[in-house]
Amino acid sequence: MRIGALSRATGVDIETIRFYEKSGLLPGPARSENGYRDYAHAHLERLAFIRHGRALDMSLVDIGLLLASLNSRDAALLSGVDALVDAQLARVRARLASMRALEQQLVALKSRCDGRHEQHGAQGCGILEELVAAAHGEACACHVDGAAVGPASAKR
Incomplete structure (x- = not known):
């Protein structure tokens, strides 16, 4: 699918999608013969993951750490997920207070x-x-x- 279709499907602005690509959060898509970006279903899922993290008010750095943990078997990296959510919860509670x-x-x-x-x-x-x-x-x-x-x- 092209970037416009990806944008409509996820509700994420085209410029934001490009920013996520440049920052490494979203892998670059394959290119079709005519040079257009061709996004796959995996891009849609990853972008939805990023969007959900942002809806939880997580930073892009934290979302990057979560994305890195997705396919990891590293126990230290995975335990970092708990710590990351605990830290986010503490920030939210402080803001609520x-x-x-x-x-x-x-x-x-x-x-x-x-x-x-x-x-x-x-x-x-x-x-x-x-x-x-x-x-x-x-x-x-x-x-x-x-x-x-x-x-x-x-x-x-």
């Missing part, structure tokens, strides 16, 4: 909005007041621990 903290900060910030802006404009908006306070390095509702992100905190 960070996202929960961000959610709490936004909820605290949102609680400062009492509808005053409808009557008084920007001067009555508790959210904007809190963001300005944080920009000045003052404590704000969303950083109750004092971890403001303004000029004053940059000096810490």
Whole structure:
């Protein structure tokens, strides 16, 4: 199949397919008599594998290690697969914790909005007041621990 058909079958952009070839994740296809790339079913499967790894937010380096492990009998290489997934899981859990903290900060910030802006404009908006306070390095509702992100905190 040609690259366009491979792209449609996998949902992977043509330029991305070419990038995967150049980076060694996807082997180059055979060429037909007219010089067109002729991708086989194995390319489709490998590209689907890469796409699935990317959907799991794995790096291309990690996906390359997984691909190298596919046909390996090397116990050390295969045990590396477990370690790789454990490391990815740790990164995801850290991001989840960070996202929960961000959610709490936004909820605290949102609680400062009492509808005053409808009557008084920007001067009555508790959210904007809190963001300005944080920009000045003052404590704000969303950083109750004092971890403001303004000029004053940059000096810490």
